[in-house]
Amino acid sequence: MSEVVIKTRKLTKEYVRDEFHVVALRDADIEIHRGEFVALMGPSGSGKSTLLHLAAAMDRPTKGEIEVLGSKLNTLSDGDIARWRNRHVGFVFQSFNLIPVLTALENVELPLKLTHLKKAERIAHATTALKLVGLGDRLGHYPRQLSGGQEQRVAIARAIVTDPDILLCDEPTGNLDSKSASEVLSLLSTLNKEHGKTIVMVTHDPHAAHYASKVRYIDKGELLTEGTMPEDWKSMSA
């Protein structure tokens, strides 16, 4: 069995909203191995994004432990987390989150600014990443000059440019038409199969989940046992 890159134990996240106590994630135990493409599925508000955010150290758990690539995230300082995230994690958002005033190339170069690479090397790496996602001819385009699918591909290029160990994708096809969504999912699949990237993708789209090598369901904050899915989802996936 390959190395475990994400491991959680009794991971719990609770919020207090308007005096209401909300349990977003309860006692989640999961192990994700290097090279896996895992889809986290569940209805809206089920806690799947919460799990992804905790794995990216964008949020801190209320209880439990989370270990990513051997680092216990609860023990790292803000500065250490920022460096750790830049080095080990690529993140793809549903709404792309490109910087509108920077070109495709500059957007992709951005995370490399935190490395020791020289300007020419950064440009070369960013160009390679954009070529890999099929946008080698759109280097100087601003986000507003690109289609949604192209924007998401730039976002993926930005996520992989630092050659991270893990790619975390939060509903990456949620804002795309079916054709663009298929292109993006194929790209993620290629990154997983041909480049060995570990991918964790949150989605509520069964079609998107088919691209993953493993699907885990979350319902009402509880991570279901591997191989099981909520009753009301069985009919949807069939």
Add this chain to the structure above:
Amino acid sequence: MAIPITYNIRNLAVRKTTTVMTALGIALTVAVLLAAFSLVEGLKTAFEGSGHPLNVLVTRKGSDSELSSNFQRSVFNDMKFKQGIAKDSKGDPLASLEMVTVITLASEEFPEGTNVNVRGVTPTGIEIRDDSKIIEGRWFTPGRREVTVGSSVAKRYPAAHLGGKLKFGRGEWDVVGVFDTPQMARKSEILTDLNQAAGDFERTEVLSSALIRATDEVARQALVNDLSYDSKLNVQAKTEKEYYAMQTSSGDLVKYLGTFVAFIMAIGSCFAAMNTMYAAVARRSKEIGTLRILGFSRVAIMTSFLAESLMLATLGGILGIMLVLPLNGISTGIGSNVTFSEVAFQLRVSPEIMVRGLLFALFMGAFGGLLPAFSAARKQILVALRQI
């Protein structure tokens, strides 16, 4: 490494209107401050550049200015043979007994009239003022009711043009010449024969001051000390340069007023910059969250927004300097609170003043940008990403 500066520059360019309006607010504040500074700087240049390094001005003890000094002719006769006083070609001491009074002359700017210095001097007085050169007409002739005016006087007062007549004392005086000198303060004076003027003003024995030329710098200081500590003479001596430098205080009121107005405006400009930057932080909340996820630290976010505010302020500062630059070299006059007469001088926007204006703008940018930058850095990633 920091967030690229192009990110901030382009963001400023994207919201052109807000950027320009905020920068203009800062520019006007800087312009007000620099206008006040340019006046003081001009005045400083006029006064500090006036006076010969070897000249010593002697007034009665306790008098701040020649105008308020009652200087006895007998005292002058006692002191003019002191050691260290330079001699002219005939071997006479280069010491000039002088009388200063003010007259009122109408200018186009002030038809009701402003005070102008009239200085009665002896031929030695002209000799000591060796950098004063006739540019029109000639020097006055002793014993006649004639005056020679400084170039600033000729320029500002229609009646003081060559060939004109000035009315003061017991009658009219012919303007027979115009002189120029590199020393700004002297350009604003009218020179005439000492005895003629003293007679007109009935001050034949009680005059104003003495101007003496020392042989060298060492002798000058010795002369100043000797005269000031001679209890029999009861006079005070200053180098001519010190005397004029003291008059720079005439611009203090304008300086304080200008600084005060600029300070009040600066508070407004700081809030304008703060408002602009808060709006920028709110609008770019999602970008802040994204930058944090990419690995940029809170400090990098804060630095980036602070740098943007400073860029905005720099733009404002440059605009402010450009607004005030046309004032450079404009001639104006100010009433001296030492001589009670008007001194003509040129407004001066020096590189030092421009740097001060830019620093002032940067201060406004830093003050206005600090809190928004801090709030940007403090944003929680998830909260930032959820804000629209």
